[in-house]
Amino acid sequence: MSWQYRISAALDERRTANAFRTRFVGESDGTGFIHDGQRYRNFSGNDYLGFSRHPAIIGAWQQGAQRYGVGSGGSGHVTGFHQAHHELEHTLADWLGYQRALLFISGFSANQAVIQALMQKEDRIVADRLSHASLLEAASLNPATLRRFQHNDVGSLQALLSKPLSGQQLVVTEGVFSMDGDSAPLAEIHAIKGTALMMVDDAHGIGTFGEGGRGSCAAANVKPDILVVTFGKAFGLSGAAVLCSDDLADYLLQFARHLIYSTAMPPAQAHALSTAVAIIRKADDARARLARHIDYFRRQMAHIPLQLARSTTAIQPILVGDNQRTLHVAERLRARGLWVTAIRPPTVPVGSARLRVTLSAAHEDSDIDALLEALDDLSRE
Numbered sequence: 001m002s003w004q005y006r007i008s009a010a011l012d013e014r015r016t017a018n019a020f021r022t023r024f025v026g027e028s029d030g031t032g033f034i035h036d037g038q039r040y041r042n043f044s045g046n047d048y049l050g051f052s053r054h055p056a057i058i059g060a061w062q063q064g065a066q067r068y069g070v071g072s073g074g075s076g077h078v079t080g081f082h083q084a085h086h087e088l089e090h091t092l093a094d095w096l097g098y099q100r101a102l103l104f105i106s107g108f109s110a111n112q113a114v115i116q117a118l119m120q121k122e123d124r125i126v127a128d129r130l131s132h133a134s135l136l137e138a139a140s141l142n143p144a145t146l147r148r149f150q151h152n153d154v155g156s157l158q159a160l161l162s163k164p165l166s167g168q169q170l171v172v173t174e175g176v177f178s179m180d181g182d183s184a185p186l187a188e189i190h191a192i193k194g195t196a197l198m199m200v201d202d203a204h205g206i207g208t209f210g211e212g213g214r215g216s217c218a219a220a221n222v223k224p225d226i227l228v229v230t231f232g233k234a235f236g237l238s239g240a241a242v243l244c245s246d247d248l249a250d251y252l253l254q255f256a257r258h259l260i261y262s263t264a265m266p267p268a269q270a271h272a273l274s275t276a277v278a279i280i281r282k283a284d285d286a287r288a289r290l291a292r293h294i295d296y297f298r299r300q301m302a303h304i305p306l307q308l309a310r311s312t313t314a315i316q317p318i319l320v321g322d323n324q325r326t327l328h329v330a331e332r333l334r335a336r337g338l339w340v341t342a343i344r345p346p347t348v349p350v351g352s353a354r355l356r357v358t359l360s361a362a363h364e365d366s367d368i369d370a371l372l373e374a375l376d377d378l379s380r381e
């Protein structure tokens with residue numbers, strides 16, 4: 001099969017299934033997404049606390065750039081590990097109750113790095129079947145065996161964990177599931193994991209839950225062996241950190257190729273992230289406002305004949321099922337000035353296309369009312 005044929009066939013397949021992905025050039029002004037000269041109320045971002053435009057965090061980034069320059073200048077293993085990274089790692093470890101934190105440029109690379117560095121051929125990765133692509137891809141590329149347990153089903157996890165094995169096991173789950181918005185039963189998973197290491201990706205929980213925003217694990221009073229937090233959601237920036245023991249951090253520093261062979265995040269960004277941590281710790285008002293929005297949205301949606309997922313988090317997916325219908329509803333919402341992305345397979349299982357509505361503390365009540373009114377109208381079409 002020629003390259004030309006292979007590529008065209010793959011593109012045609014996506015188009016025929018209404019699963020072709022496109023990007024939109026746009027600009028954000030907080031809760032608005034400006035595209036082609038028009039402003040849309042944005043219900044698709046992950047800026048759950050509205051901190052991507054926080055003046056103190058913007059100021060810290062500018063200050064960091066003045067002090068450190070705009071780039072780190074190299075891998076952390078060469079000369080790219082600056083005082084700003086060192087301070088942020090200490091702050092994160094202290095805040096989240098771990099011996100160590102290691103910074104990564106993205107959550108995707110953190111998840112890949114941990115799984116690739118830790119797992120060997122004779123081992124088994126037991127992951128929730130709805131885990132993020134960065135986790136499942138790392139697991140499926142790895143020589144270890146990947147077994148996926150039924151979503152949030154501790155019995156299914158236990159059955160897989162108890163199968164005979166000569167190597168070690170890694171249990172993988174998310175704190176809050178990115179496409180469903182529901183939370184993992186972290187305490188139950190922790191209680192049955194036995195000698196397996198437990199890895200929790202709390203990309204969508206950190207900042208929004210738990211005392212001082214310490215995330216899903218703190219809220220469930222669980223300390224996984226490996227906690228991955230990302231900074232592209234509630235923190236409003238980007239990047240990630242892996243929280244773990246001293247030994248595991250030293251091991252990752254030796255063997256995690258994404259750390260060793262990649263330029264460290266700009267120190268100005270690390271400086272801004274330290275400010276973001278300080279702000280997040282005190283952001284109870286923003287968290288309470290977000291919780292009020294979630295509660296209001298769910299109560300009002302109960303009167304609208306659309307299928308809302310069972311989620312109490314900022315991610316409030318509306319399950320539509322069919323790809324074409326989901327795209328159609330997203331387009332109709334856009335025509336009313338509302339930006340809600342249609343999420344389709346392979347990001348979610350076939351037949352479960354959805355509108356992934358996300359709420360932010362930065363939304364005004366009137367934003368949410370506008371969305372509810374449009375959904376109500378569309379549900380009657």
Ligand SMILES: Cc1ncc(COP(=O)(O)O)c(C=O)c1O
Pocket residue numbers: 105106107108109111132134174178201203204230231232238239240
């Ligand atoms: C659960 C989860 N983990 C990891 C990632 C990847 O993080 P990053 O965007 O920092 O690469 C995402 C999404 O972006 C996510 O939803």
